[in-house]
Amino acid sequence: MSTVTILTPTYNRADFLPKLYESLIRQTNPDFDWLVVDDGSDDGTSGLIRQYMQEKKIRIFYERQQNAGKHTALNRGIAMIESELTFIVDSDDYLPKDAVDTILTCHEKYKNIPNLCGYSFLRCHSDGRVNTAYFPEDEKTDTYLHVRINGNIGGDKAEVFYTAVLKKYPFPVFAGEKYMPEDVVWMRMSGPYQMVHINKNVYICDYLENGLTNTGRRMKIHSPKGMVLRSQIYLENAETCLKVRVKMMVLYIIYGHFAGYERKRLFAQVPDKWLYIACFLPSFVLYKKWDRDYR
Numbered sequence: 001m002s003t004v005t006i007l008t009p010t011y012n013r014a015d016f017l018p019k020l021y022e023s024l025i026r027q028t029n030p031d032f033d034w035l036v037v038d039d040g041s042d043d044g045t046s047g048l049i050r051q052y053m054q055e056k057k058i059r060i061f062y063e064r065q066q067n068a069g070k071h072t073a074l075n076r077g078i079a080m081i082e083s084e085l086t087f088i089v090d091s092d093d094y095l096p097k098d099a100v101d102t103i104l105t106c107h108e109k110y111k112n113i114p115n116l117c118g119y120s121f122l123r124c125h126s127d128g129r130v131n132t133a134y135f136p137e138d139e140k141t142d143t144y145l146h147v148r149i150n151g152n153i154g155g156d157k158a159e160v161f162y163t164a165v166l167k168k169y170p171f172p173v174f175a176g177e178k179y180m181p182e183d184v185v186w187m188r189m190s191g192p193y194q195m196v197h198i199n200k201n202v203y204i205c206d207y208l209e210n211g212l213t214n215t216g217r218r219m220k221i222h223s224p225k226g227m228v229l230r231s232q233i234y235l236e237n238a239e240t241c242l243k244v245r246v247k248m249m250v251l252y253i254i255y256g257h258f259a260g261y262e263r264k265r266l267f268a269q270v271p272d273k274w275l276y277i278a279c280f281l282p283s284f285v286l287y288k289k290w291d292r293d294y295r
Contacts, residue, residue: 001033001082001083002031002032002033002059002083003031003032003083003084003085003104003107004031004032004033004083004084004085004086004087004100004103004104004160005032005033005034005035005081005082005083005085005086005087005163006024006032006033006034006035006087006089006095006100007035007037007074007077007078007081007086007087007088007089008020008034008035008036008037008088008089008090008091009037009039009070009073009074009077009088009090009091010036010037010038010039010041010045010073010090010091011038011039011040011041011067011070011073011091012041012042012043012045013041013043013045013091013092014041014043014044014045014048015043016091016092017036017045017048017049017091018048019094020089020091020092020093020094020095021052022094023094023095023096023097023099023204024058024095025057025058026097027058027095027097027098027099027100027101028097028098028100028101029098029100029101029104030058030100031100031104032058032059032083032087032100033058033059033060033061033083034058034059034060034061035060035061035062035063035077035080035081036049036060036061036062036063036091037063037064037065037073037074037076037077038062038063038064038065038073039065039067039068039069039070039072039073040064040065040066040067040068046062046064049062050062061080063076063077063080067178068173068178069177069178069179069180069223070178070179070180071171071172071173071179071180071182072171072173072178074088074171074182075170075171075173078163078166078167078170079167079170081163082163083163084107084162084163084164085103085107085118085160085161085162085163086160086161086162086163086166087103087158087159087160087161087202088159088161088182089203090205092205093203093204093205093206094204095202095203095204096201096202096203096204099202099203102121102200102202103119103121103160103202106119106121106196106198106200107119107160110141110196113141113194113196115192115193115194116141116162116193116194116195116196117161117162117165117166117189117192117193117194117195118159118160118161118162118165118195118196119159119160119195119196119197119198120135120144120147120148120157120158120159120160120195120196120197120198121157121158121159121160121198121200121201121202121203122134122135122157122158122198122199122200122201122202122203123155123156123157123158123201123203123204123205124201124203124204124205125204125205125206126204126206130201131155131156131157131205132153132154132155132156133153133154133155134199135147135153135197135198135199136151136153137197138197138198138199139196139197139198139199140196140197141194141195141196141197142194142195142197143190143191143193143194143195144183144186144187144189144190144195145187145190145191145237145239145240146190146239147195147197148186149187149234149240149241149244150239150240150241150244156205158201158202158203159186159195160202165189165193166185169185169188169189170185171184171185172184172226172229174223174225174226177222177223177224177225177226178222178223179219179220179222179223179226180223180226181226181227181230183230184226184229184230184233187230187233187234187237188233190237191237191239217290217294218294218295220255221255221258221290221294221295224255224256224258224259225255225259227251227255227258227259228252228255228256228259228261230248230251231248231249231251231252231255232252232269232270234248235248235249235252235270235271235272236271245272245275246275246279249270249272249275249276249279249283250279250282250283250286252266252270253266253276253279253280253283253284253287254283254286254287254290257284257287257291258287258290258291258295
């Protein structure tokens with residue numbers, strides 16, 4: 001069994017998977033498995049992955065499910081993984097050749113720190129630019145909330161998690177909703193667990209026009225219960241800074257209306273009643289605008 005599993009949820013990305021595969025077979029450290037969870041693709045993904053498996057250049061495992069959203073594919077994959085570490089890599093991205101080696105070197109250095117859930121590395125674009133920002137303090141051990149959210153470090157990073165911890169925090173699933181923000185899980189881990197934040201690139205991304213990151217608001221409006229839950233998790237954490245609390249309260253009210261929740265319920269389920277009252281009117285105006293423009 002390998003130390004790290006690279007987990008790739010995919011849906012109709014057969015045109016992009018070869019680039020990821022090529023980056024995996026070029027890894028300088030072969031101590032990894034590749035688990036592909038196919039979320040109901042109909043573009044030949046199954047045949048492509050089975051071809052790669054027959055080549056036997058790296059260890060590949062393939063699982064297929066009916067289309068239900070990335071978060072459900074992640075749940076299915078995480079439940080299958082037995083390796084110590086899990087590295088989630090999207091199907092339209094790829095890795096520098098020393099990614100696995102960098103991860104395992106850092107793991108050897110930090111693995112004895114108590115209450116770790118994993119490591120947060122950098123993502124870079126193909127031209128070498130760091131996605132959004134470096135961490136202000138390299139190799140800082142702290143929570144996701146303190147470093148990323150309260151520290152205003154936006155954008156995606158490359159997270160490598162202890163598999164045993166990930167298994168404790170499955171992605172919530174709401175019937176009929178195919179999107180769940182990943183920070184729902186990262187925030188639930190934040191507090192009980194910390195991460196080491198490392199200014200080394202292990203991930204290369206160039207966001208696609210029709211990728212999950214860029215499909216944006218319309219996708220979220222069609223998964224409003226998950227978005228309400230996300231806001232609640234931020235609002236219920238007393239260490240969330242005021243700026244983020246205001247943003248999350250606005251989103252909580254907006255998506256609560258899209259979910260069809262009664263106002264009494266929305267009001268009752270937030271700890272900061274005055275913030276709810278202060279944010280209600282501008283949030284309702286935004287809800288009406290988004291309802292007109294995106295639904």
